[in-house]
Every structure is written in structure tokens, then in C-alpha cells.
Amino acid sequence: MTDTTASPGTGTVSAEENRARIRKGLARRHRQEAIFRGMGVAAIAAALGFVAILFGMIIFKGAPAFWQATLTAEVYFDPEVIESDPRPVQQEGQSPADYRAELLRWERAVTLSNWNAVVADSIRKLAPDMELERKDALELVTSSVRYKLRDMFVENPDLLGQTVSVSMLGSANTDVWLKGNIDRSLADDRQQLSAATRELADRLAEEGVIRSAFAWHIFTNVDSRSAPASAGLAGAFVGSLYMMLVVIALAVPIGVASAVYLEEFAPKNRLTDLIEVNINNLAAVPSIVFGLLGAAVFINYFKLPLSAPLVGGMVLTLMTLPTIIIATRSSLRAVPPSLRQAALGLGASQTQTVFHHVLPLTFPGILTATIIGVAQALGETAPLLLIGMNAFVANVPATPMDQATALPVQIYLWQGNENRNFFEARTSAAIMVLLGLMIMLNALAIFLRTRLEKRQ
Amino acid sequence: MNSTLIIAALLLILLSLAYQIGWSKSRTISSSKQEKLHSRPVYHGALVAIWALVPALLILGLWVLLGDTATRQFIMAQLPQEIVTEGGSGLVTAIQRVRSIASGFGVAGEIQPFEQAAADALRYFTFITFMVVIAAAAGTGLLALLYARRRIRARLRARNEVETVLRIGLIACSAVAILTTLGIVASLLTEAIRFFSFINPLSFFFGTVWNPRFATVGTGGEGDYGLLPLLWGTIMVSAIAMLVAVPVGLMSAVYLSQYASKRVRDIVKPIIEVLAGIPTIVYGFFALVTVGPFLSQLGGFIGIEIRATSALTAGLVMGIMIIPFISSLSEDILQQVPRAMRDGSLGLGATQSETIRRVLLPAALPGIVGAFLLAVSRAIGETMIVVLAAGNSPVLRANPAEPISTVTVTIVNQLTGDTDFAGPQSLVAFALGLTLFAMTLLLNVAALFIVRKYREQYE
Structure with a gap:
């Protein structure tokens, strides 16, 4: 071929040259090919590397937080320290309000006893030779221990004068010290614990009195400011749960109904075009704008309560609606038209065709869309900050109208806590819980989809 | 009850x-x-x-x-x-x-x-x-x-009547989407107009100083509400994010759709898409405790001062977040290029990379540009990463290694925990929200327009 294209007179030499040139060019082109391909591999490697680093970091930092320094001490409910009348009993004819007031008065009196002394005494007994000051002894355990003892007593006033062994949670600072999350060589004035308490902690850890126990309270306790070691996710979890229920109850029916209308019934006119453009736009509106909408309309105009999961759920509903609508529409579109034609041909009305024949087939698609939408709503933080869900809430919300916070917002609050040494791990642990929930939701979606699709 | x-x-x-x-x-x-x-x-x-x-x-x-x-x-x-x-x-x-x-x-x-x-x-x-x-x-x-x-x-005709009622219900549900948009526009506009009754719009849109003094109402201290430092911060962080996300996202899409075997594709694609499902607060925390300190140490090693919370930190992590967005959109678009074009190029003796660079990418360019615009609009509206990792310093600076602030961060700062919209301090959040909404709307409309036009070309 080279011979025919080469100009006459130059002959085979030119063909040789040509071949050499092509070979050279080919080498260059193959090199370029390899480089390009290498870039692709590098991009994939970078993306996979990011995933690995992200998860590795979270697990590396968060996993240790699930085990916390815990100790068991013998507590003597000293009648000389705990001053208490007998617990009141509801008299006949006494109104519930009066009884509750009297009970509260009694509980207040019990609370006023010097519980710190009880705690400190039981800790001193663990190391009798150290002659600890009360402050140093108290530093070892989390400050909620005294409420734990008080609650035990309120529950069972017969404990007075008895000795019981009680499991106590180490304080956040003890935990940090024993885990080595703080530089041990720092000078005394820069340490969070006093020298005596550090010595005590080390000694008790060596003796095996302080153990590392699985921190179930992360799942069962609510957030706490005064006793960070016992802070947990229960309140945030219930808040998130309420919001997800609201999202499912509102977003799924509304989303599926509008998808059905737009895909199956809507005439092609200006109005439906407008709705279409609208939904596509809403899907791309930044989430924080939905937060502004919630603050202005739900909170400021309709005067709904601040920090309520109901309002949060409504804001998240508006945010997830486009996702559900778009996904449902695409699964409606995937139903073969022959099915509709067959139903219509046999005399079914359009409504019957859609509701009896088309919609049941899209069930797996709708289910997947719902779960994806819920997972998206579960991880959203920014709009919730604007409707006051970042308030500190110290109890589990009983109804969706109570003050509450949400899992991602709890993460935001914890990462901002000034006790960095302790809360960095705790925040990572909370992230692990959140990511675990999301992975479970997505796995459920995949599982259900494959199962339901197989059945059809 | x-x-x-x-x-x-x-x-x-x-x-x-x-x-x-x-x-x-x-x-x-x-x-x-x-x-x-x-x-x-x-x-x-x-x-x-x-x-x-x-x-x-x-x-x-x-x-x-x-x-x-x-x-x-x-x-x-x-x-x-x-x-x-x-x-x-x-x-x-x-x-x-x-x-x-x-x-x-x-x-x-x-x-x-x-x-x-x-x-x-x-x-x-x-x-x-x-x-x-x-x-x-x-x-x-x-x-x-x-x-x-x-x-x-x-x-x-009972069935027809029931069906009419049903249809009215369906229409009412579809109207929720319109109502939402109307609600967004109306609430942003009314509150922003109230804000502009305190502050001149010109000094908001063209002001270069951001300093909303938290003065008690009535002491006269109005503060400066210049949008430009925030807008500049937003643009800088988004630009850095795109610099990270576009090469990685686009090249992964090319590799996955043109080179990778089905097995590799089935494993790698879901893993990359995991990045899209991670809540942004997690990225923010990651930026704050891992990427920021790392960049700062790296800067110290090569002799540049990089602050741990800076535009660079936030932009880098935001880029990671956007990678799956760009890669899956680009992959879809690359798949849509007719096979004949690819086969023609390969048949003429072009190598695979030449086919991709000279045939596939030019043909897919409008769609990819549309995908980029959507990604930019997502970057602009992103909040939690910048709240945690950008340093919140609303000053006009050119150096990406310094802390900055963005429109979204300022909305959160001005409105959190404050709901009696009395003064410009909290109302400014709505003016900022309106700016943000307008920007993302423009980007989205442009992107949808480009993508739709491109699709018609080949279908």
C-alpha cells in the first residue's frame, strides 16, 4: 500500500522510511493510549482511595468510643449523709396533682443530700491507702453517678444503711487519660485531671478495677452536658425516627399520586409542563433553601413549635418529594405500553388500568424510591439547623410535637463540643451509627428490589 | 387523645x-x-x-x-x-x-x-x-x-364520579410541587424585601465588607452587609471542588464505560456511588479532623502556610463529594453517543484513547457541560462542609489557603436559633437565600436546556 501512495521515483527507500515513520508514530500513539488508560486507572484509584480513607478514618477514630472505662464500687447508703423522711404514699381522696407535688418535694429533699460524699466515699474505699481528697475522687467517675445513686434510692428507699455494688462510668477525662488520647507528658496545669486522680486511674486500671466495657448507653442515654461520658444518642435517634415516619406518611402518598397523575393522566399542556419543570428544579434546589422555607412559613407564619420533629419532617418531605416523584415516574415509564393497551382494549377505564394493572407492577420501584428518599432525608442537617433542631434536648421526645434533635444534628453538636479529646471519638461513633443505619436502609432497598423483581 | x-x-x-x-x-x-x-x-x-x-x-x-x-x-x-x-x-x-x-x-x-x-x-x-x-x-x-x-x-354513572374524585385528589397532590416553589419564592421575596427596607440593595449586592454587628435594636449600629466577600468565598470553594471532581469524575466515567470489564464495573461503580450517599455532615467532620490538619502539615513540610480550616480544605472535600455525581452523569451521557460513531472511528484505525478524545468526548460535550453545571449548582448550595471546614471568615481574600466564608455558611450563622425576624441581622439570611436560589435556578435551567437539546440530537 505504501508503494502505491509513494510518489514515483523515490521507490522502496521511501516505503521503508514511511514504514519507520508509521512505526514511530504508532509507538507514540500507543504510549499515549497507555498514558490515557493510566489516567483512567488513577482516577478510579483516587475515588476508591477516598472511600477507603473516609471509612477508615471514621472507624479508626470511632470504634474505640464504643468501649468506655467503667468500674464497680461498693456503695454504702450512709444514713448519716442521706437525710430523708419516709417516701410519701398517696392518701385516699388526695388529688393526683397534690400527690405529685408532695412526691416532688420529697425527691427534692432527697436530691439535696450530699450524694457527692457517698460517691467519693465509695471511691476512696477502692484505694484506702491513697487518702484522696473528695474532689480528686469525684473526678474519676462521671458526674451523673450521683443521680444514678439518687434514682436507685428514690426507687427503693430501703437501701438506706445498706451496701450495694454499683457499676459506675468513668468520667470523660478519665476515659481520655486511660485511652492515651491526651499527651501524658504534659505539665500538671495543662492536664484535665489532677495528679492524684491520674495516679488513681492508672492504679485501678492496672488492678483491673477499671475495665473497658461496651458502652451500651450510647444507644440508650440522651445527650448530656454535665456528664459527657454518659451522653448518648437515644433522643436524637427517636427524633430522627419521628421525622422519617412523617416523611413516609406524607411524601410517599403525595409523591406517588403526583407521579401517577403526571405520567398517566395529565394532558400535555402548559400547566403540566410547568409542573414538570418545577419538579426538576425542586430536585436541584439546595437543601438549605428548604430550611429557609420552613423557618419563614411553618415557624414564623403558621406558628408551629420550634425544634419539633413534625416540622422537621414536613421540611424534609418537601425536600424528598421530587426524588420520589422522579423515581416513581421512571418506574411507571418502564411498564410496557402493551399492558395498558390490553387493559384498555378489554374495556377497563383509564383509572382502572392505572390502579389495577400498572401501579402494582411499579411497587418495587416505588419502594426503592421511598427508601432512597428516606435515607437522603435521614442524613440531612442544614435545613434542620434553621428550624431550631440544634437545641440541646435532655430527654427523649414523647410525641412528634416535642422538642427534639436528629442524628446528623447531634453529630454537628458533638463535633462542636469544647472537650475535643473526648468528643472527637464520640462524634465518630455517632457517625458510625448514622452510616450503619443508612447502609442498612440501602441494603434493604437492594434486597427488596431483587426479591420483588424476581417474583414477577 | x-x-x-x-x-x-x-x-x-x-x-x-x-x-x-x-x-x-x-x-x-x-x-x-x-x-x-x-x-x-x-x-x-x-x-x-x-x-x-x-x-x-x-x-x-x-x-x-x-x-x-x-x-x-x-x-x-x-x-x-x-x-x-x-x-x-x-x-x-x-x-x-x-x-x-x-x-x-x-x-x-x-x-x-x-x-x-x-x-x-x-x-x-x-x-x-x-x-x-x-x-x-x-x-x-x-x-x-x-x-x-x-x-x-x-x-x-358511579364509577365515573368516583374516578373524578380520585383524579381531583391526584391533581391536588401534583399541585404540592407548585405550591412548594411558590412558597419558596414568596417567603424568600417577602423577607428579602423587608431586609431591603433596612439596607440599600446596592450596598448589599456590591458591598465589599461583611460585618453585621449584632447590635441591640435601636442603638443605631446597622453593620455592613456586603455580599461580595461571601460570593467570592462560594465561588472559590466551588472552583476548587470542580478542579478536584472534574478530572477524577470524568476519567472514572471514561474508564468505567470504555475500558473496564463488566466485572470491574460491577464492583467499582457501586463503591464510587457510596460517596454520593454519605451525609454531608460526615464530609464536614472528615474535612475538619483529617483533611485540614493533613493539608496544614503538608503545607508546613513544603514551606507554605496552609490553615487547617480554609477554602482549600472545604473545596477538596466538596470535590470528593461531587465525584460520583459527575462520574455517573458523564457515564450516562457517554453511553448515549451512538455506537456507530465509536465503531467508525475504531474501524478507521484510531486507538481507543484517540476515539474517546476526538470522537466520543466532542460528541458528548454538551451533555457533559450540562452535568458540570448541575455539579456547580450542587457545590454552591452545599452547606455543612463549609460550615465546619471553611473557617468562617467573611473577608475578601485571594489566597485559597486562608479561611473564608460562603453564602450558605452565613445563612446558617445568621438564622440559627433566631426566629423573630425583626432586624436585618436575621432577615439578611433571606436575601442571601434569594441570591442562592437565583444562582442555582439559573444553573439548573441552563443545564436542563443543554442536556435536553443534546438528547434530541441523537434520539
């Missing part, structure tokens, strides 16, 4: 009764008169049920809306004149006390005679109104039921 249960039970009874009546009457007609029904009995039942339910629900809805106000007015009428005229917290407490006495729970402390009297009256009032409301709801429901029952004929 108890009354809610009673009402729900009554509604349920009404509903099933109506359905049953409609169903059986239509059956009787068809069997006794030997006439053929137009609609099946199910539809007759449903139609009667709808007829019975709607008026009952309307009355109950009115009670929910107005009932609390009416009860309040009634209690106030029972209380002594001086408490009502004084108003304030005393009145609120008095009403609360009367309510809890009436509920049977009682109150702590001495119950005054007027309180007891008011509570007794209230208990009576609540009982009577409850009964009246239920009777009214049930009565109208029954009347409507009877009317609907009388309408039942063999020729009655």
Missing part, C-alpha cells in the same frame, strides 16, 4: 356503613329489577362513602381550626374581669389552671372558688360542644349518605 380515638372510630363506622349501604342497594336494584348496572356495586359503595365522609370531615376540620379559640374565649368569659383585663402571663396561668382542674388532674395549691366554678363550667362546655360537634358531623354525614343512597339507580 381519647376523643380523637372516638372520632376516628365513629368515622370508620360511618365509612363502612355508607359503603355497605351503597353496595347492597345497588345489588338489590340489579337483581330485583333485572336491570344491568352501569357501574359495579363496589363503585356505588365507594361513591356513597365519599358522600358521607366529606361533609363530616369538613365539620371536624372546622372544629380543629376554631375549637381551641372558642374554648379559650369561653374560659375567659368565666374568669373574673380583672384577670382578663390585666392579660399577660397571669391570664395564661389562670387559663392553664382552669384547664387542668377541669381535666381532673388537679393543680398544686389552693383552688379558688372562681377557678372551681370556671372549671365545672368548662367541663360542661367541653362535653356539650364535643357532643354537638360529633352529632353535627354524624348528622350531616348521615344526611349526605341518605341523599347519595337515593341517587342510586341502575344507570347512575
Whole structure:
């Protein structure tokens, strides 16, 4: 071929040259090919590397937080320290309000006893030779221990004068010290614990009195400011749960109904075009704008309560609606038209065709869309900050109208806590819980989809 | 709570009764008169049920809306004149006390005679109104039921009527999307206009200083509300994010769609998409505790000062977040390029990379540009990463290694925990939100336009 294209007179030499040139060019082109391909591999490697680093970091930092320094001490409910009348009993004819007031008065009196002394005494007994000051002894355990003892007593006033062994949670600072999350060589004035308490902690850890126990309270306790070691996710979890229920109850029916209308019934006119453009736009509106909408309309105009999961759920509903609508529409579109034609041909009305024949087939698609939408709503933080869900809430919300916070917002609050040494791990642990929930939701979606699709 | 249960039970009874009546009457007609029904009995039942339910629900809805106000007015009428005229917290407490006495729970402390009297009256009032409301709801429901029952004929087009009601419901649901957009635009506009009554729009849009002094209202300190430092921060972070995300995202899309075997694709693609599902707060935390300190150390190593919270940190992590967005959109678009173009190029002897660079990418360019615009709009609206990792320093700076602030961060800072939109300090959040909304809207419309146009070209 080279011979025919080469100009006459130059002959085979030119063909040789040509071949050499092509070979050279080919080498260059193959090199370029390899480089390009290498870039692709590098991009994939970078993306996979990011995933690995992200998860590795979270697990590396968060996993240790699930085990916390815990100790068991013998507590003597000293009648000389705990001053208490007998617990009141509801008299006949006494109104519930009066009884509750009297009970509260009694509980207040019990609370006023010097519980710190009880705690400190039981800790001193663990190391009798150290002659600890009360402050140093108290530093070892989390400050909620005294409420734990008080609650035990309120529950069972017969404990007075008895000795019981009680499991106590180490304080956040003890935990940090024993885990080595703080530089041990720092000078005394820069340490969070006093020298005596550090010595005590080390000694008790060596003796095996302080153990590392699985921190179930992360799942069962609510957030706490005064006793960070016992802070947990229960309140945030219930808040998130309420919001997800609201999202499912509102977003799924509304989303599926509008998808059905737009895909199956809507005439092609200006109005439906407008709705279409609208939904596509809403899907791309930044989430924080939905937060502004919630603050202005739900909170400021309709005067709904601040920090309520109901309002949060409504804001998240508006945010997830486009996702559900778009996904449902695409699964409606995937139903073969022959099915509709067959139903219509046999005399079914359009409504019957859609509701009896088309919609049941899209069930797996709708289910997947719902779960994806819920997972998206579960991880959203920014709009919730604007409707006051970042308030500190110290109890589990009983109804969706109570003050509450949400899992991602709890993460935001914890990462901002000034006790960095302790809360960095705790925040990572909370992230692990959140990511675990999301992975479970997505796995459920995949599982259900494959199962339901197989059945059809 | 108890009354809610009673009402729900009554509604349920009404509903099933109506359905049953409609169903059986239509059956009787068809069997006794030997006439053929137009609609099946199910539809007759449903139609009667709808007829019975709607008026009952309307009355109950009115009670929910107005009932609390009416009860309040009634209690106030029972209380002594001086408490009502004084108003304030005393009145609120008095009403609360009367309510809890009436509920049977009682109150702590001495119950005054007027309180007891008011509570007794209230208990009576609540009982009577409850009964009246239920009777009214049930009565109208029954009347409507009877009317609907009388309408039942063999020729009655019950199915068509039920379907109309159903369709109205569907249309109402689709209207929610429009209402949401209207709500966003209306609330942003009204509050932003209120903000502009404090601050000149020109000094907002073109001001270069951001310093909203948290002055107590009335001391005169208005503060400066210049948008430009925030806008610059937003643009800088988004640009850095795109610099990270575009090469990685695009090259992964190319590799996955053109080179990778099916097995590699099936494993790698879901893993990359995991990045899209991670909540942004997690990225923010990652930026704050890992990427920021790492960049800062790296900077110290090569002799540049990089702050741990900076535009660079936030942009880098945001770029990671956007990678799956760009890669999956680009992959879709690359798949849409007709196979013939690719085969033609390969058949002429071009290598695979030449085909991709000279044929596939130019053909897919409009779509990819559209995907980039969507990615930019996502980067602009991203909040939590910048809140945590950008350093919140609203100053015009060119150095990406310094802390900055963005539009979204400022919205969060100005509005968090503050809901009486009295001063410009909190209202500015809506002006910022309006700016953000307008920017993302423009980007989205442009992107949709480009993508749609491109799709028509090949379909």
C-alpha cells in the first residue's frame, strides 16, 4: 500500500522510511493510549482511595468510643449523709396533682443530700491507702453517678444503711487519660485531671478495677452536658425516627399520586409542563433553601413549635418529594405500553388500568424510591439547623410535637463540643451509627428490589 | 387523645356503613329489577362513602381550626374581669389552671372558688360542644349518605364520579410541587424585601465588607452587609471542588464505560456511588479532623502556610463529594453517543484513547457541560462542609489557603436559633437565600436546556 501512495521515483527507500515513520508514530500513539488508560486507572484509584480513607478514618477514630472505662464500687447508703423522711404514699381522696407535688418535694429533699460524699466515699474505699481528697475522687467517675445513686434510692428507699455494688462510668477525662488520647507528658496545669486522680486511674486500671466495657448507653442515654461520658444518642435517634415516619406518611402518598397523575393522566399542556419543570428544579434546589422555607412559613407564619420533629419532617418531605416523584415516574415509564393497551382494549377505564394493572407492577420501584428518599432525608442537617433542631434536648421526645434533635444534628453538636479529646471519638461513633443505619436502609432497598423483581 | 380515638372510630363506622349501604342497594336494584348496572356495586359503595365522609370531615376540620379559640374565649368569659383585663402571663396561668382542674388532674395549691366554678363550667362546655360537634358531623354525614343512597339507580354513572374524585385528589397532590416553589419564592421575596427596607440593595449586592454587628435594636449600629466577600468565598470553594471532581469524575466515567470489564464495573461503580450517599455532615467532620490538619502539615513540610480550616480544605472535600455525581452523569451521557460513531472511528484505525478524545468526548460535550453545571449548582448550595471546614471568615481574600466564608455558611450563622425576624441581622439570611436560589435556578435551567437539546440530537 505504501508503494502505491509513494510518489514515483523515490521507490522502496521511501516505503521503508514511511514504514519507520508509521512505526514511530504508532509507538507514540500507543504510549499515549497507555498514558490515557493510566489516567483512567488513577482516577478510579483516587475515588476508591477516598472511600477507603473516609471509612477508615471514621472507624479508626470511632470504634474505640464504643468501649468506655467503667468500674464497680461498693456503695454504702450512709444514713448519716442521706437525710430523708419516709417516701410519701398517696392518701385516699388526695388529688393526683397534690400527690405529685408532695412526691416532688420529697425527691427534692432527697436530691439535696450530699450524694457527692457517698460517691467519693465509695471511691476512696477502692484505694484506702491513697487518702484522696473528695474532689480528686469525684473526678474519676462521671458526674451523673450521683443521680444514678439518687434514682436507685428514690426507687427503693430501703437501701438506706445498706451496701450495694454499683457499676459506675468513668468520667470523660478519665476515659481520655486511660485511652492515651491526651499527651501524658504534659505539665500538671495543662492536664484535665489532677495528679492524684491520674495516679488513681492508672492504679485501678492496672488492678483491673477499671475495665473497658461496651458502652451500651450510647444507644440508650440522651445527650448530656454535665456528664459527657454518659451522653448518648437515644433522643436524637427517636427524633430522627419521628421525622422519617412523617416523611413516609406524607411524601410517599403525595409523591406517588403526583407521579401517577403526571405520567398517566395529565394532558400535555402548559400547566403540566410547568409542573414538570418545577419538579426538576425542586430536585436541584439546595437543601438549605428548604430550611429557609420552613423557618419563614411553618415557624414564623403558621406558628408551629420550634425544634419539633413534625416540622422537621414536613421540611424534609418537601425536600424528598421530587426524588420520589422522579423515581416513581421512571418506574411507571418502564411498564410496557402493551399492558395498558390490553387493559384498555378489554374495556377497563383509564383509572382502572392505572390502579389495577400498572401501579402494582411499579411497587418495587416505588419502594426503592421511598427508601432512597428516606435515607437522603435521614442524613440531612442544614435545613434542620434553621428550624431550631440544634437545641440541646435532655430527654427523649414523647410525641412528634416535642422538642427534639436528629442524628446528623447531634453529630454537628458533638463535633462542636469544647472537650475535643473526648468528643472527637464520640462524634465518630455517632457517625458510625448514622452510616450503619443508612447502609442498612440501602441494603434493604437492594434486597427488596431483587426479591420483588424476581417474583414477577 | 381519647376523643380523637372516638372520632376516628365513629368515622370508620360511618365509612363502612355508607359503603355497605351503597353496595347492597345497588345489588338489590340489579337483581330485583333485572336491570344491568352501569357501574359495579363496589363503585356505588365507594361513591356513597365519599358522600358521607366529606361533609363530616369538613365539620371536624372546622372544629380543629376554631375549637381551641372558642374554648379559650369561653374560659375567659368565666374568669373574673380583672384577670382578663390585666392579660399577660397571669391570664395564661389562670387559663392553664382552669384547664387542668377541669381535666381532673388537679393543680398544686389552693383552688379558688372562681377557678372551681370556671372549671365545672368548662367541663360542661367541653362535653356539650364535643357532643354537638360529633352529632353535627354524624348528622350531616348521615344526611349526605341518605341523599347519595337515593341517587342510586341502575344507570347512575358511579364509577365515573368516583374516578373524578380520585383524579381531583391526584391533581391536588401534583399541585404540592407548585405550591412548594411558590412558597419558596414568596417567603424568600417577602423577607428579602423587608431586609431591603433596612439596607440599600446596592450596598448589599456590591458591598465589599461583611460585618453585621449584632447590635441591640435601636442603638443605631446597622453593620455592613456586603455580599461580595461571601460570593467570592462560594465561588472559590466551588472552583476548587470542580478542579478536584472534574478530572477524577470524568476519567472514572471514561474508564468505567470504555475500558473496564463488566466485572470491574460491577464492583467499582457501586463503591464510587457510596460517596454520593454519605451525609454531608460526615464530609464536614472528615474535612475538619483529617483533611485540614493533613493539608496544614503538608503545607508546613513544603514551606507554605496552609490553615487547617480554609477554602482549600472545604473545596477538596466538596470535590470528593461531587465525584460520583459527575462520574455517573458523564457515564450516562457517554453511553448515549451512538455506537456507530465509536465503531467508525475504531474501524478507521484510531486507538481507543484517540476515539474517546476526538470522537466520543466532542460528541458528548454538551451533555457533559450540562452535568458540570448541575455539579456547580450542587457545590454552591452545599452547606455543612463549609460550615465546619471553611473557617468562617467573611473577608475578601485571594489566597485559597486562608479561611473564608460562603453564602450558605452565613445563612446558617445568621438564622440559627433566631426566629423573630425583626432586624436585618436575621432577615439578611433571606436575601442571601434569594441570591442562592437565583444562582442555582439559573444553573439548573441552563443545564436542563443543554442536556435536553443534546438528547434530541441523537434520539
